[in-house]
Amino acid sequence: MTHAQPAAFGTAHSIAAAVRSGERTAASVVDEHLARIDAAEGEVNAYNHVMAAEARAAAADLDVRIAAGEDVGPLAGVPVTLKDNMCTRGVPTTCSSKILEGWHPPYSATVVDRLAAAGAIAVGKANLDEFAMGSSTENSAFGPTRNPHNLGTVPGGSSGGSAAAVAAGFSPLSLGSDTGGSIRQPASFCGLVGVKPTYGAVSRYGLIAFGSSLDQIGPFATDVADAALSYEVIAGHDERDSTSVAQPALAVSSKLDAGVEGLRVGIISEMVGGSIEGLAPDVLARTTAAADALVAAGATVDECSIPTSIHGIAAYYMVAPAEASSNLARFDGVRYGLREDGNNTAAMNTASRTAGFGDEVKRRIMLGTYALSAGYRDAYYGKAQQVRAKMAEEFASVYERFDVLLTPTAPSTAFAFGAKADPMAMYLNDVYTIPSNLVGHPAISVPFGAGDDGMPIGVQVLAPLMGEVVMFQVAAELERAAGGAA
Amino acid sequence: MSDASTGVSASGMAPVVMIDRGPDIHEPSIPDDWELVCGLEVHVELSTATKLFCGCANAFGAEPNTNVCPTCLGLPGSLPVINEKAVTDAMRLGRALNCTVQPAVMARKNYFYPDMPKDFQTSQYDKPTNENGWLDLPDGTRINVERAHIEEDTGKSTHVGGDGRISSAEYSLIDYNRAGVPLLEIVSRPDIRTAEEAKAYVSELRGIVLALGVSDARMEEGSMRVDANISVRPRGTDELRLRCEVKNINSISSLGRAIQHEANRHIDLYLTGDRPIQETRHWDEEAGRTRSGRSKEDAEDYRYFPEPDLVPLEPSAEELQAIDESMPQLPAAIRSELMTAAEIGVEDAGLLVDRGDAVFALEAIGAGADGSRVAVHLINNLADGVGALTPASFAELVAMETGGDLSSTQTKEVLAEMAGTGGSAKDIAAAKGFEAMDTGELDGLIDGLIADHADEWSRFCGDDEGDAKKMAGFFTGQIMKATRGQADGKVVAQLLNARKG
């Protein structure tokens, strides 16, 4: 049984053009998508909260403004789905955790405001692995999301709800967050384009933090052009985020048709060789095919080496939990969300956290607390930061010879529910995506055919800091090649 | 070792005079064969317009939970943006304390407490803004400063029910208005050897903070808070024994009492074969003793790590140069200028600086007034403040006094009125009928007195110095009585001595 209907009512580009020209109303577009959600959401479970009333009100308002001749922006009337770790003023924001039960943020994330200012209409808050900790969306307190391509498999994670919503045609665009691959891996599993921008390219203000030095918001789309358009809307400096890059959004749509003639593409040998366990032959075959397609289009492809890349997972599982253990301390039952009574404040804190957090979140809080504790900090957190610094040096030296790098996005196609019950097996899913987060570089996953099981396979293009223009340029070429092959 | 109860410091120099000194320390001084080892951690709330990481007002005394926003409430998804004014203020204090002012990294100090919204405090750890400076006490004693770093304040809890602590409270009320207010924590090395030095250190530091204008530094309002790390050792050794951190000290005089008490408590323990445990203790002002707080067993592991939501602070050479160029005159420099200009000692100069009268004094002296008279009036006759006086009007009055137009008694009277209601010295003196007496009039008076009191006059002229002095007083008194105090005492003395022949 499949519910895959990506861009069921058109791409973001086509919808925005039709709404701006008056050919379609925002209200009708929203109604079509809400009806689609009604029909399939029961089985997909992409959402924690469908914003039907808010979406209809926003659409009606937009139509009035369009009728009055106003330019309402490049995403006029385009329904978008928001990962439920992005604050939405007055709308429940849960991180798929019981600990945030009943919390209505008094403010919206910068990306939410920017989407609205561009004419996009939020239709729902998407399910995720609790606090974005996971690679399958099985860790949600509100039940797993199913992959629209095969309801028996996971959509990936942690932004599984955002990916499933676009794959199912609930909205042509969605936003996810990517701390170690949480946009790119579900994009690969669900047959979508998924973007992890340069760290700091998109404001994190209003994104409920997991690993603050790694987290980055990015879009899911059904094609590269839509991904580029939404990137341009959400990126650019935000004075409310101190780590925000002090420049406007890059014009990533500008070179989508430029081709790849003369570009130098590197294949990280550690990521396609035998040093990483569990790389499925069909995924390797599609990655090789992608490289061949780029050569056919005029690029040069060569192997290169990032020796620390195989230590990425180890470093990541020190840094991300360390930061999470601190970021999640505020969920203590005192000010908002779940409160379980106790005889005194400390007992109340403990009871609330015990009841409010799921197992994976508890596991990572403990791991991170340990990694930062006296006597261990240098050996764990400190060493992991050294690995990051070394990895950044290695990437910098590789980018002296290459414009972009090509890798698989995930080791396999979407797996069955419960298949990765061992946390270590689950963590290995992020082996190709984690290095970009550790060094803050941008990366994109582009669909490139299907596996032996008929499920989508994505390939990943990595680029240097603020290298999104060439990254999108190469992604567009791969999209053309994949389309030609299909 | 100093004997703090007599106020003589270790160096044997004159004691430091400070305001807010409070009553004398009643706590007995520590025995001569023991030595205090004390370091102070002083928190100063910066008086910036807004908080350290958000745009909320940094204001004392507002309705609870009105100066708050997502960031200072630590709401999920909120992010900090550092207040550049606070960073500049921190660097200015660092320069004033002779610190190395350096690139710094904000860090998270993790621990749970309900009045701390994020359950971590954003502070500085291994890369503080200011390190390795010093502060010289007025008597010349140098206290080294380990660091002066930037951090955010917490909210304020009121625990209702139980013994007033959180562990036994029925419920707690929290006001987050103070959460995120910028603080500087100034940590001294354990160089302080007497309670008087501790008080002098805090007083001097407060003077520097006030001169820089970075805080109102009011201990009673909590905008300046002092914690003391205290241990003792047998005199002549250089060991560092177990120390206790004493908190909840609310005035400079309490600081002296708390240090004496805690040091004596340690000595008593050692003398009875026991020893203190390393712990945090709270000063109980009413009971005049410290009480045990958190013990070492619950000591927190703060799990410091660099704050990933903020970028490193990297002051430019231009910023540092601008700070140096705009550095105001600090208390030590003002004191030394006053000591020269007014020919006074360090303690009187210190008193004027502490009272905030130093600049006024220097301006009056600059306007031509006699320095020592300026100092005498400010110290003795204007203890309640200069009121409506201006340096210029004050200088005019002092000039009238030193020129012999007014007696010192008259000057005092005019001064009181000028301070109270303003006005010029000349007008007030005229209105009071204080005309300068000419010496002819006084000569006539003296002639009459010599005729009427021949015995006394011969005693005044005699060889018995003590008796002559007594008679000088007698004649001066008679003249003052006759002139209703308007004669200038100095002139009278000159005239009497001239007649002696």
Ligand SMILES: [Zn+2]
């Ligand atoms: Zn605030």
